Every structure is written in C-alpha cells, then in structure tokens.
Amino acid sequence: MPYLYLLATFLFVFGIKKLTSVKTCRQGNRISEIAMLLAIVATLLIFSNLNIGLILAGVVVGGAIGALIAKKTPTTQMPEMVAALNGFGGLSSALVAIAFLLIDETLKDPAKTLWDTGAVNAISTPATIVIGMVTLTGSFVAYFKLSGKKLVHPLAGSNRHLAHAALGLAAVALGYWQIVSGSHAQMSVATALLALLAAGLGALLVLPIGGADMPVVVSLLNSYSGVAGAAAGFVINSPLLVVVGALVGTSGLILTQIMCKAMNRSLGNVLLGGMGEETVAKDAKDYKSIKSAQPEEVAMLLDGATSVVFVPGYGLAVAQAQHVVRELADLLQKRGAMVRYAIHPVAGRMPGHMNVLLAESDVPYEQLWEMERINGDFKNTDVVIVVGANDVVNPTARENSGPIAGMPILDVDQARTVVVIKRSLAPGYAGIKNPLFEAENTLMVFLDAKEALEGIVKEVKELK
Amino acid sequence: MDPVFLLIFVFVIASLLGFELINKVPPTLHTPLMSGSNAISGITVVGAIICAESGEGWVAQGLAFLAIVLATINVVGGYMVTDRMLASFKKKEK
Numbered sequence: 001m002p003y004l005y006l007l008a009t010f011l012f013v014f015g016i017k018k019l020t021s022v023k024t025c026r027q028g029n030r031i032s033e034i035a036m037l038l039a040i041v042a043t044l045l046i047f048s049n050l051n052i053g054l055i056l057a058g059v060v061v062g063g064a065i066g067a068l069i070a071k072k073t074p075t076t077q078m079p080e081m082v083a084a085l086n087g088f089g090g091l092s093s094a095l096v097a098i099a100f101l102l103i104d105e106t107l108k109d110p111a112k113t114l115w116d117t118g119a120v121n122a123i124s125t126p127a128t129i130v131i132g133m134v135t136l137t138g139s140f141v142a143y144f145k146l147s148g149k150k151l152v153h154p155l156a157g158s159n160r161h162l163a164h165a166a167l168g169l170a171a172v173a174l175g176y177w178q179i180v181s182g183s184h185a186q187m188s189v190a191t192a193l194l195a196l197l198a199a200g201l202g203a204l205l206v207l208p209i210g211g212a213d214m215p216v217v218v219s220l221l222n223s224y225s226g227v228a229g230a231a232a233g234f235v236i237n238s239p240l241l242v243v244v245g246a247l248v249g250t251s252g253l254i255l256t257q258i259m260c261k262a263m264n265r266s267l268g269n270v271l272l273g274g275m276g277e278e279t280v281a282k283d284a285k286d287y288k289s290i291k292s293a294q295p296e297e298v299a300m301l302l303d304g305a306t307s308v309v310f311v312p313g314y315g316l317a318v319a320q321a322q323h324v325v326r327e328l329a330d331l332l333q334k335r336g337a338m339v340r341y342a343i344h345p346v347a348g349r350m351p352g353h354m355n356v357l358l359a360e361s362d363v364p365y366e367q368l369w370e371m372e373r374i375n376g377d378f379k380n381t382d383v384v385i386v387v388g389a390n391d392v393v394n395p396t397a398r399e400n401s402g403p404i405a406g407m408p409i410l411d412v413d414q415a416r417t418v419v420v421i422k423r424s425l426a427p428g429y430a431g432i433k434n435p436l437f438e439a440e441n442t443l444m445v446f447l448d449a450k451e452a453l454e455g456i457v458k459e460v461k462e463l464k
Numbered sequence: 465m466d467p468v469f470l471l472i473f474v475f476v477i478a479s480l481l482g483f484e485l486i487n488k489v490p491p492t493l494h495t496p497l498m499s500g501s502n503a504i505s506g507i508t509v510v511g512a513i514i515c516a517e518s519g520e521g522w523v524a525q526g527l528a529f530l531a532i533v534l535a536t537i538n539v540v541g542g543y544m545v546t547d548r549m550l551a552s553f554k555k556k557e558k
Contacts, residue, residue: 012504013481019500020489026550029500033543036507043510051518051525058516058529062536069537070544081545082499089505089538092531096511099527103520120468219498225505225538230478232511234471242471243478244507250482251501255494345491352494359492359552370491 004042005240011035012244016251022365039240075360076317079350083143083218086225090135093228094198097128097235098191107184114179114187124234126175126194131228133195134202139221141206146214146349153207160208161272167201209270215351216259216270223252255351262345264406287425287433293443295455298385298419301443302456303463305382307338309374311410312354313347315388315422319449322361325387328457329363335460340367342374342384342410344392375411384415388422388449394434402432418442421452496549503542509535 012035018028040059044050066085073081101107106117114122144151155163174197178190209217226248233241260267302308310325329339341363347354355368378384386393397407412418413436420442427433436442445452489497512531515524 012507013485016485016501016504019497020486020493022490022492022553025493025496025553026547029496029543029546029550032500032504036504036509036539036543039507039510040513043513047514047517049517049519050513051516051528054516054518054525054529055513055532058512058532059536062533063540065533066537066540066542067544070541070548073545075549078495078499078545078549081541082495082502085499085538085541085545086502086505088534089502089508092506092512092535092538093508095527095531095534096508096515099512099515099524099531102524102527103515103517118468120472222498222502222505225502229505229508229511230475232508234468234475236511236514237467237471238511238514239471239474241507241511242475244504246475246478247482247485248501248505248507250479251486252498254483254486255489255498255501258489258494343491345494350495351498352491352496355492356495356549356552359549362552365492368492 001042001046004038004045008035008039008042009240009243011038012247016247039244074320075322075357076320077147078356079214079218079348079353080143080146082350083139083146083221086218086222087136087139087143089225090132090139090221090228092132093225093232094129094132094136094195096232097125097132098195100235101125101187101191110184113181120234121237122179123175124231126171126178128228128231128235129191129195130171130175130198130201131224131231133198134205135221135224135228137199137202138206138217138224141203142214142217142221145206145209145211146218151207153204160204164201164204167197167204171197171201205271211349213263213270214349215346215353216256216263216267218350219252219255219259220267220271223249223256226250226252259346259351262408264408287438289438290425291443293419293445295445295447295452296459298443298445298456299459299463301383301417301419302332302337302460305332305337307381307383308332308340309369309378309381309384309412309415310339310341311347311384311386311389311393311412312341312343312358313387313389313392314349314353315390315449317348317353317357317388319388319451321387321450321453322357322363324450324453324457326358326361326363328453328460329367331457331460340369340374342371342412343368344371344389344410347389347392371408371410378411378414381415382417384412384418386412386418386420386422387453390422390427390434391432393436394432395436396432396434404432412436413439413441416441419445421445421447421449423448492553496546496553499542499549500546503539503546506535506539506542509539
C-alpha cells in the first residue's frame with residue numbers, strides 16, 4: 001500500500017510539469033487531481049485506526065464549500081479567491097501540527113516533553129504552526145486588499161520593522177517553551193500563544209505591502225502554504241507531505257521570482273517596501289491639460305487606423321468588459337486593421353490575470369503580445385486603447401525616483417494617439433499621478449470600460 | 465539510518481526538483497499554475513486524515529475535523545477553479 005504514495009508523488013510531479021505548458025496544462029491539472037485522490041484513498045487504506053465517519057463528514061462539508069466557492073466566484077474575483085483558499089490550506093497545516101500534539105504516542109506520557117519525540121519532529125511542530133498561521137492571516141489581509149479595502153499598518157517606518165523583529169523573536173521563544181515545557185498544561189498555553197502571535201505577525205507583515213504588489217505576495221504565500229505542508233509532514237513523519245509540500249514551496253518561490261523580475265524589483269524590496277502608501281495625486285486638479293473625448297470621436301480615430309493595440313488592466317476585469325473588447329477587436333480586424341493586445345506581466349491583480357480574462361472571451365492566443373515583444377512596436381501604432389490600466393503605462397516609472405521607478409512599463413506614449421478609458425483621474429494602485437493622461441497625444445474617455453467600449457462598437461458599426 | 469534523516473533527505477531533493485520543474489512558464493499560465501499548485505498544497509488533507517484517529521479525545525477529533533474541512537476546501541476549490549480557467553484556454557484551440 002505505501003507504494004500508492006509513491007505513485008501519487010510521481011503523478012504530482014508529472015502534473016506540475018505538464019501545468020507549465022499551454023498544450024498540456026489541462027491534462028496536468030487532471031493528473032494532479034488524480035494524484036490527490038490517490039493520496040487520500042491510500043491514506044484510508046494504510047491507516048486502520050481512523051474515524052471514517054468523521055473523515056467523510058469533513059470531506060463532504062469541505063468539498064461542498066470548496067465547490068460552492070469555485071462555482072460562484074466570477075473571473076474578476078479569482079485573485080481574491082486564490083488568496084482565501086491558500087489561507088485555508090495554511091490553517092489546516094497548523095491545525096494538523098496542533099492536533100498531533102494530542103495524539104502523539106510519546107506525549108501520552110505526561111512526564112515527556114515535545115523534545116522527547118525527536119529533535120526534528122519537535123522543531124517542526126512550532127515551525128508548522130508559525131508558517132501555517134502566517135499563511136492564514138497574510139492571505140486574508142491580501143484577500144481584503146485585493147477586494148479594494150484600505151487597510152493600514154498601525155506602525156510606520158523603522159518602528160514597524162522593530163515590532164516585526166520583536167514578534168519574530170517572541171515566536172522563537174514561545175516555540176522553545178513549547179518544546180521544553182515540563183508540563184502538558186504549559187505546552188498547551190505555549191501552543192495557543194504561539195498560534196495567536198504568528199497570526200498577528202502574518203497580518204502585520206502583509207499590511208504595509210501595497211496593492212500593486214499583491215500578485216507577488218499571493219504567489220509567495222502560496223509557496224508558504226506548501227512549506228507549511230512539508231513541515232507538517234515532518235511532524236507526522238509523512239514523506240508524501242514532505243515531498244509534495246516542498247515541490248509547491250519551491251515552485252511557488254520560482255513563480256514569485258518571475259513576478260519580481262517583471263516589476264524589476266527584488267523580493268526584499270517588495271516585502272519591506274511598503275509601496276502604495278504615498279498618495280500624491282488625489283483628483284483632477286493635479287492635472288493641467290486633459291483632453292476628454294466621447295466614443296464617437298474615438299470611432300472616427302479608429303476609422304483611419306491600420307494598427308490598433310489594446311492595453312487591458314484591472315478596470316477591464318471590474319467592468320467585465322472582456323467580451324466587448326473582443327467584439328470591437330473583431331470589428332476593427334474586419335475593417336482591415338491589425339489588432340493586438342499588449343499584456344503587461346503584472347497587469348491586473350494576479351500573475352497572468354489578463355490572459356485568463358481574455359481567454360474567457362476567446363481572444364486568439366496570437367493576438368496577445370508580451371511586453372518585451374510589443375514595446376518596440378508602439379511607435380508604429382496608430383491607436384492605443386488603454387482599458388482600465390494605469391500604473392503599467394505610467395511614464396514616471398522611467399524616472400529615477402518615485403514608488404514605481406524602474407518598473408518596466410508598456411511604452412504606449414510612443415504611439416500616434418493614446419485613448420485612455422478610465423472612469424476618473426483617480427490614481428491607480430500605486431497611488432501616483434500619471435503624466436500620460438495629460439500628454440499631447442492622449443485622449444481621455446471618462447466612462448466605465450464596458451460602457452465606453454459598447455459606445456465605440458456602436459459608432460464604428462455606423463461608420464461604413 | 466535514522467528515518468528522520470530520510471525525511472530531510474527527500475525534502476532537499478524535492479526542493480531541488482521544484483526549482484527545476486518550473487523554469488520557463490508562459491505568462492498565460494501564471495495564474496493557473498498558481499491556483500493549481502495552491503490546490504496541491506492542500507495535500508495537508510492527508511495529514512489531517514491521519515490525525516482523525518478513533519478513540520482520541522474530542523479536542524483532537526475536533527481539530528482534525530476542522531483541518532480536514534479546511535484542507536478539502538483548499539483542494540476542491542483550487543482544482544475546480546484551475547480547471548475552469550484552463551477550460552477557457554482550451555476552447556479556442558479548436
């Protein structure tokens with residue numbers, strides 16, 4: 001029977017590998033689903049002394065809630081959902097470590113301490129609790145930030161780092177107490193305090209990180225939940241958990257690294273940066289010469305255009321405008337224009353967010369152009385239509401200072417005309433002014449993305 | 465050899481494998497990969513099941529139950545949402 005675990009592990013590796021290529025990704029997900037099922041069935045077969053009723057009830061309740069969440073969540077709220085699910089996984093690992101304190105054979109003897117269960121197992125217990133709880137609260141702070149809630153850290157500047165360091169040290173001390181405490185009553189107190197403290201620390205660590213950096217944070221927390229699973233594997237002596245947890249942990253780390261590179265920042269800079277707190281541009285009065293336009297003017301502009309590039313951003317997702325944008329693109333293509341989409345790696349609120357969204361409305365894969373590939377081409381583009389994007393087209397990123405300095409951007413300002421569809425002049429997630437809006441060649445359309453695009457589609461149809 | 469050493473051994477090897485596994489991922493797949501590996505991190509459900517031993521006290525059973533519920537939410541929700549995303553990629557390949 002333990003060989004079933006080996007087979008499951010093999011299928012997990014195989015599945016993850018297949019997930020990294022467009023052609024095989026769906027198959028990869030299937031394979032990893034089968035691996036998970038196999039792992040669960042194998043566990044039920046290998047361990048004889050299990051409370052099957054309790055397990056079934058847990059799986060049914062959890063499965064129903066999970067299915068409901070997955071079915072009900074619109075594509076636009078995917079980032080939040082992934083964050084929330086991740087938090088549940090982290091908490092589950094922490095609970096496994098806590099529950100195991102109560103059922104461990106060695107600890108049944110009241111004279112024994114956690115240390116007596118073996119050094120690695122002992123150290124893994126507080127480690128699992130800390131990583132699991134940090135994943136839980138960190139993920140939920142990310143969840144609220146992604147849903148647009150403004151959450152502020154209670155402390156500022158160096159006090160903040162000092163407080164985090166102090167909490168970290170306190171966690172180490174509590175973990176030590178948990179391991180060596182003479183009585184089980186003391187161990188319980190230490191465990192409870194450790195879980196609470198780690199929960200607080202997780203929230204505080206994510207609070208100062210700006211909304212624009214959430215894709216990085218979510219993928220990092222994803223990696224943490226894997227590490228928490230691996231640590232739980234050390235607690236209960238399960239090679240399956242150790243291997244699969246480690247796989248998720250490191251692959252999540254790689255994804256995090258890819259995200260950081262896309263923003264030209266180091267991971268440390270993201271985690272300590274606290275970007276998104278400065279709010280420089282509050283409203284329209286910071287801008288001098290704004291040219292605003294109506295959908296019919298945009299349609300006229302598109303009439304003569306031979307090359308059009310759409311730049312989607314989070315606003316597209318919010319307005320659910322992915323289908324209308326496709327309709328307009330098809331229309332323009334029929335009129336002989338070359339249509340492409342410029343995808344910034346961190347557009348939206350999660351890595352690859354725009355790709356998922358546009359795929360939903362069947363935009364052909366070849367029309368999606370990555371930033372490096374299309375940037376040199378903007379100077380030959382007649383019209384760029386920015387739909388609900390802001391920071392990823394902000395030319396201040398080319399300057400030496402400021403919150404987004406050095407972040408690679410889409411050079412849309414080099415196009416002949418830039419049309420920006422945006423509800424207001426409010427700043428993006430980075431909270432800074434965007435000089436693109438007052439540029440000579442920029443037209444602003446102050447409408448909801450869907451409304452504006454529907455208007456443009458209607459006008460273009462009447463052109464002929 | 466101490467069995468714990470074997471665990472550390474597989475942890476190190478699996479970590480290296482994780483690094484190697486994901487080197488070039490097209491941006492299109494960043495989200496599905498994230499939510500897919502998120503579902504996989506629900507493997508802790510196995511640990512939760514092992515903790516649900518019969519004959520233990522109600523606190524242990526309660527904790528195990530809660531852990532199973534949470535991990536299953538993670539697993540089922542994660543896989544379903546990943547599949548939903550990938551299904552939208554699949555459509556246009558035809």
